[in-house]
Amino acid sequence: MFSKSSIIGVIGSGAMGSGIAQVAATANHSVKIFDSNPLALSKAENQLKASLAKLVEKQKIDSVKADQTVNNIQFSNNLSDLKDCDLIIEAIVENLAVKKDVFSQLGNICSDKCVFASNTSSLSIASIASACKDASRVLGIHFFNPATLMPLVEIIPGISSNQEIVYQCKLLVDSWGKQTVIAKDTPGFIVNRVARPFYSEALRIYEEGIADIPTIDWAMKEIGGFKMGPFELMDLIGHDVNYIVTETVWTQLYFDPKFKPALSQKRLLEGGLLGRKSGKGFYDYAENAKNPEPTKNLDLGKLIVSRILVMLINEAADTLYLKVANAADIDLAMTKGVNYPKGLLKWADEYGIPNVVKELNGLREFYEEDRYRMSPMLKQKFLTKTTFH
Numbered sequence: 290m291f292s293k294s295s296i297i298g299v300i301g302s303g304a305m306g307s308g309i310a311q312v313a314a315t316a317n318h319s320v321k322i323f324d325s326n327p328l329a330l331s332k333a334e335n336q337l338k339a340s341l342a343k344l345v346e347k348q349k350i351d352s353v354k355a356d357q358t359v360n361n362i363q364f365s366n367n368l369s370d371l372k373d374c375d376l377i378i379e380a381i382v383e384n385l386a387v388k389k390d391v392f393s394q395l396g397n398i399c400s401d402k403c404v405f406a407s408n409t410s411s412l413s414i415a416s417i418a419s420a421c422k423d424a425s426r427v428l429g430i431h432f433f434n435p436a437t438l439m440p441l442v443e444i445i446p447g448i449s450s451n452q453e454i455v456y457q458c459k460l461l462v463d464s465w466g467k468q469t470v471i472a473k474d475t476p477g478f479i480v481n482r483v484a485r486p487f488y489s490e491a492l493r494i495y496e497e498g499i500a501d502i503p504t505i506d507w508a509m510k511e512i513g514g515f516k517m518g519p520f521e522l523m524d525l526i527g528h529d530v531n532y533i534v535t536e537t538v539w540t541q542l543y544f545d546p547k548f549k550p551a552l553s554q555k556r557l558l559e560g561g562l563l564g565r566k567s568g569k570g571f572y573d574y575a576e577n578a579k580n581p582e583p584t585k586n587l588d589l590g591k592l593i594v595s596r597i598l599v600m601l602i603n604e605a606a607d608t609l610y611l612k613v614a615n616a617a618d619i620d621l622a623m624t625k626g627v628n629y630p631k632g633l634l635k636w637a638d639e640y641g642i643p644n645v646v647k648e649l650n651g652l653r654e655f656y657e658e659d660r661y662r663m664s665p666m667l668k669q670k671f672l673t674k675t676t677f678h
């Protein structure tokens with residue numbers, strides 16, 4: 290269905306669209322990228338050239354390849370230029386009405402064979418597809434930031450997607466050197482759902498005063514083996530993005546208490562303390578700022594890690610239970626999409642499912658909150674004495 294000569298369209302030349310265009314152009318596709326804002330287009334073109342020049346400097350590619358990649362991309366401020374595309378990936382503002390409007394326009398511009406994908410992080414593919422002439426040709430293709438570096442791509446069939454088209458899109462994205470997983474059209478798909486407790490349980494531990502921010506980050510890195518602590522990562526992502534993802538997943542899952550956002554993060558957002566991008570969030574990023582040091586207490590550190598870890602495992606198990614994805618894809622998604630040191634289901638097997646069950650039951654008993662309810666999948670593994678892998 291797709292070949293090297295397939296023309297790839299990208300809509301939106303912001304952080305994600307420009308990265309996706311670079312990935313497809315590097316794979317030698319002819320790429321057409323459209324943005325309604327001319328300034329965004331010229332910024333994307335300059336950034337693309339700078340990013341390729343850096344790769345040449347680091348000797349990752351030669352200058353011929355860099356020139357080829359630039360020449361493969363046509364920057365356009367006219368949506369009609371995308372009329373001969375075989376696949377169009379939309380990466381514009383995360384607003385359902387705006388996305389639907391663009392997709393409905395594309396129906397009158399493109400051929401009946403063109404496949405339409407959205408890079409949305411939180412909107413339902415079913416609702417986006419409802420704006421298209423033929424919903425069977427619409428799916429989610431969700432890259433991670435930065436798209437040029439992060440290997441994971443979630444492929445999300447919509448309720449009306451043609452399975453063969455979904456499969457061909459998966460093969461195409463695989464051919465771009467990405468690792469694809471299939472996720473059901475559910476809030477947060479795999480990664481943005483399973484990762485929620487990494488932030489929310491850390492916030493809860495902090496709000497309860499069990500440990501302070503640097504200590505939680507220290508424990509998750511030094512004992513847990515994560516590349517970044519939850520608070521450092523929230524500051525890096527930005528609270529305007531990270532908090533909103535949490536809130537969106539929570540509301541879309543009918544206010545399931547497992548996903549309840551934290552007020553301490555909301556206050557940062559309301560106060561404009563967005564993290565690194567605004568110079569201050571949980572940490573102060575001013576040049577001479579003095580941030581508190583962690584309390585490197587091993588017992589406390591282990592308690593922090595195990596509490597966050599069992600909540601992550603519980604969510605991974607529930608994601609499997611609800612058939613959002615299979616076990617191999619859930620583990621691949623968390624290691625390749627957010628750099629977790631291990632897949633969570635594999636981690637559960639190693640940690641011992643009876644240990645996970647015991648700790649979760651302890652939390653549930655103590656707090657008497659539905660937030661700590663165990664996934665039936667975990668319970669089933671425990672009762673049948675089986676493992677995930």
Ligand SMILES: NC(=O)c1ccc[n+]([C@@H]2O[C@H](COP(=O)([O-])OP(=O)(O)OC[C@H]3O[C@@H](n4cnc5c(N)ncnc54)[C@H](O)[C@@H]3O)[C@@H](O)[C@H]2O)c1
Nearest residue numbers: 301302303304305324325326329380381382383409410434
């Ligand atoms: N940033 C991330 O970490 C990330 C990760 C995965 C997915 N996403 C998703 O990718 C999409 C884009 O996110 P982003 O971070 O690149 O946003 P961004 O703000 O960096 O870029 C969006 C671009 O879309 C353009 N745009 C807005 N409305 C348009 C329209 N009607 N027609 C054409 N262009 C239009 C804007 O001019 C802008 O250049 C969103 O759906 C987001 O949820 C973002």
